[in-house]
Amino acid sequence: MNKNTFSFHNYEEFKSKINEFEIDIPLTDDISILKSEIKIENTAIPNRLCIQPMEGCDSELDGSPGPLTFRKYERFAKGGSGIIWVEATAVETGGKAGPRQLHINKKSAPNFKKLAEIIKKKSQNYKGKKQNPFLVLQLTHSGRYSKPKGKPMPIIFHHSPYLDTLHKIDSNYPLITDSELDELQGKYIVAAKLAQKCGYNAIDIKSCHGYLLHEILTAHTRQGSKYGGSFENRTRFLTELIKKIKKEVPGIIITTRVNIYDAIPFPYGWGVSKKRSCEPDLKEPLALIQILKKLGIKIINIAIGNPYYNPHIERPYDSSPSEKIYNERHPLEIIAQNIKLTTEIAHKNPELAVINTSMTWLREFLPNVAAGMIKKGICHFVGLGRMAIAYPDFANDILSDRKLDAKKICITCSSCSQIMRDGGKVGCVIRDAKIYGPIFKKCRKASPVDGV
Numbered sequence: 187m188n189k190n191t192f193s194f195h196n197y198e199e200f201k202s203k204i205n206e207f208e209i210d211i212p213l214t215d216d217i218s219i220l221k222s223e224i225k226i227e228n229t230a231i232p233n234r235l236c237i238q239p240m241e242g243c244d245s246e247l248d249g250s251p252g253p254l255t256f257r258k259y260e261r262f263a264k265g266g267s268g269i270i271w272v273e274a275t276a277v278e279t280g281g282k283a284g285p286r287q288l289h290i291n292k293k294s295a296p297n298f299k300k301l302a303e304i305i306k307k308k309s310q311n312y313k314g315k316k317q318n319p320f321l322v323l324q325l326t327h328s329g330r331y332s333k334p335k336g337k338p339m340p341i342i343f344h345h346s347p348y349l350d351t352l353h354k355i356d357s358n359y360p361l362i363t364d365s366e367l368d369e370l371q372g373k374y375i376v377a378a379k380l381a382q383k384c385g386y387n388a389i390d391i392k393s394c395h396g397y398l399l400h401e402i403l404t405a406h407t408r409q410g411s412k413y414g415g416s417f418e419n420r421t422r423f424l425t426e427l428i429k430k431i432k433k434e435v436p437g438i439i440i441t442t443r444v445n446i447y448d449a450i451p452f453p454y455g456w457g458v459s460k461k462r463s464c465e466p467d468l469k470e471p472l473a474l475i476q477i478l479k480k481l482g483i484k485i486i487n488i489a490i491g492n493p494y495y496n497p498h499i500e501r502p503y504d505s506s507p508s509e510k511i512y513n514e515r516h517p518l519e520i521i522a523q524n525i526k527l528t529t530e531i532a533h534k535n536p537e538l539a540v541i542n543t544s545m546t547w548l549r550e551f552l553p554n555v556a557a558g559m560i561k562k563g564i565c566h567f568v569g570l571g572r573m574a575i576a577y578p579d580f581a582n583d584i585l586s587d588r589k590l591d592a593k594k595i596c597i598t599c600s601s602c603s604q605i606m607r608d609g610g611k612v613g614c615v616i617r618d619a620k621i622y623g624p625i626f627k628k629c630r631k632a633s634p635v636d637g638v
Contacts, residue, residue: 190516191504192549192598200551209522212558219557221312221585224566226485226539227439229387231320231567232311234560235581236269236541237262238487238571239324239390239443240602241287244611249276249289250297254611254621259301262574263308263319266582269541269567270305270319271443271487274326274392277377278370280341281327281398282334284609290323295380298323302385312585322441323381324390325374329398330355331494336609343367343401344408346454352495362398364411371427378435388439389431393424394489400445403474406453421474428481442478443487446471447527449499450492466523468530475535485539487569488528493603500524501572502547503598517547529564539566546573547598550590572596576614601626608633 194200204211220234244254251259262270275288275298282289290298302321311317330340330353340355341362350357374391381389393399402423408414413423428440448455451464459467475486491499502517524544532540542565545552556568573580576596583590594617601615605622608629613622 188503188505192517192547194551197551197554203516203518207516207519207522209519211518211522211525211555212562212564213551213554214558214561215554217553217557217584217587219560220553220568224539226320229320229439230318231268232317233266233268233581233585234556234567235267235584236487236567236569237265237267237271237574238543238569239271239273239322239392240571240575240612241273241283241606242612243284243286243606243609245286245288246294246297247285248294249279249282249287249291250294251288251301252286254613255288256301256304258575258578258613259305260308261578263305264310264582265574265579266309266311266317266585267574268317268319268581269322269569270309271322271390271569272301272324272386274324274328274397275377277325277327277373279334280339281329281332281370283326283328283331284333285336286611287328290325290377290380290384292380295384298380298386299384306385310582312582320388321386322388322390323384323386324392324443325377325381326392327370327398329396329401331397341398343398343411344405344414346404346450348450348454349396349492349495361408364413367402367413367423371423371430374427375431375434378431378438378440382435382438386438388441388485390487391424391427391431391440391442393442393444395445396492396494399424400456403445403470404448404450404454404456417470417473421477424474425477425481428478428483432482439485440483441485441487442483443489444471444474445489445491446531447490447499448492449490449496466527468527472531472534475531475538479535479538483538485541485566487541488531488543488565490524490527490543497600497603500544501598502544503600504547505598506600506604520544521547525559525564528559529562532564532566536563541565541567541569543569543571546570546596549595549597550592553584553590572598572602575602575612576617605629 405414447457610629
C-alpha cells in the first residue's frame with residue numbers, strides 16, 4: 187500500500203511539505219511565462235506546454251492511426267499545447283511493442299498525413315483562435331520489449347541481469363548484430379522521409395525507457411561490436427543516424443527523447459555512478475548532449491528511468507492496479523531529484539531547448555512549478571503525458587488563467603499504464619470512463635499482468 191499519496195487541500199499545504207523536505211522545487215504565482223512563444227530552428231512554438239508521447243496501442247494492424255488515435259489527437263489539438271509529440275511509431279514490424287503500435291510505412295503513410303492535417307486544422311489556443319503546434323513524430327524500435335504479434339519477441343543488444351531476469355530472457359539469448367543495426371539505420375531514414383512528406387515538423391529518434399537505441403547507450407558490457415563497450419561506440423548508432431538523416435532528409439528538424447538517468451546499477455545503466463551503485467552521474471549524458479549540439483540538435487526531451495523496471499522514477503503515482511512497485515521516497519522528493527538533474531543539463535547547455543518531465547503528480551499545482559522552472563532557466567518546456575490523456579485541454583485551461591479542473595485532472599492511478607501492459611487500447615479509465623472503463627475491465631480479466 188502506498189502511503190505517499192497526493193493529500194494536499196490547498197497551496198499552503200503543498201508549499202509546507204516542500205519546506206518540510208527541504209527540497210528545491212521552484213514555485214511562482216505568476217504563470218504568464220507559460221504563454222510565451224519560443225522559436226526552434228525558425229519555427230515558432232506558441233507556448234511552453236508539451237504533450238509527451240504516450241503509446242495508445244490503438245493503431246490499425248497495418249500501423250495506421252486508428253479511430254481512437256484520431257480521436258485522441260484531435261482532442262490534444264483542441265487542448266492548446268504548443269508541442270504535440272506524437273507517440274512511439276515503429277520503423278519496422280519487428281520493432282513494434284504490440285500489434286496495435288503505430289508503424290509508419292508506405293501503406294500507412296497517407297493516414298499519418300491525415301493525422302498531421304487534422305491536428306493542424308483542429309488546433310486552437312486558449313482564446314479559441316487557430317494556432318500552429320510544433321508537431322513531432324517519435325520514431326522507435328522497441329528492442330527487448332518488442333511484441334509485434336502480441337507475444338514477447340525481444341531484440342536485445344546486451345544482457346542485463348536486472349532486465350533479463352525481469353522479462354525471463356535466457357543468458358544465451360542471441361544479440362542483435364552490427365550488420366542488423368546497420369540495416370536498421372536505413373529503416374529509420376525511410377521513416378524520417380515519410381514523416382517529412384506527411385507534414386511533421388520534426389522527428390524524434392527515441393533513445394529512452396529501455397527501448398533499443400537507449401539499450402545501446404547502456405551497453406558497457408557488449409564486446410566485439412562497434413556499437414558497444416566504449417562511450418564512443420555506445421553513442422555511435424545515434425550520432426551516425428542523425429548525420430545520415432540530416433544528409434538524406436534535409437529540412438526535417440531532428441530531436442531525441444533521451445534518458446539522462448536510468449537508476450539501474452552500473453555497468454547496466456546510463457547516467458549512473460561507477461562507484462555508487464545507481465546514484466546519478468550525468469558525465470556521459472552531458473558528453474552525448476555536447477555531441478548532439480555539434481550535430482545541430484536544438485531541442486531535447488528529457489527522460490528518466492525504465493517504465494518496465496522502475497516506473498516511479500519518472501512518473502510517481504498514488505496507486506497501481508497491481509500495487510507492487512512503490513518507492514519509499516515521497517513523490518515530491520523524486521520530482522525534486524528529477525528537477526535537479528534537468529537543471530544540470532540545462533544550465534550546462536543554455537542554448538539548448540529542454541523539455542522536462544515527471545510533472546503530472548503535481549496536479550493543480552503543476553502550473554506554479556512549471557512556470558517557476560522556466561523562469562529559473564531549468565527548462566524551456568514542461569511535458570505532460572498522463573495529464574494529457576486524462577485532461578487533453580489542460581493547456582488552454584492553464585493559459586486562460588483558470589485553475590485546473592479537479593474533476594478532469596489525472597489522479598495518477600496507473601490504470602492507463604496497466605491497460606498497455608495488458609494489451610488493450612490506452613486511455614483514461616477515470617475521466618474517459620465510457621470508452622476506456624470497459625476496455626480496462628476486459629483486459630484485467632483476460633490478462634492480469636502485474637506491474638505498471
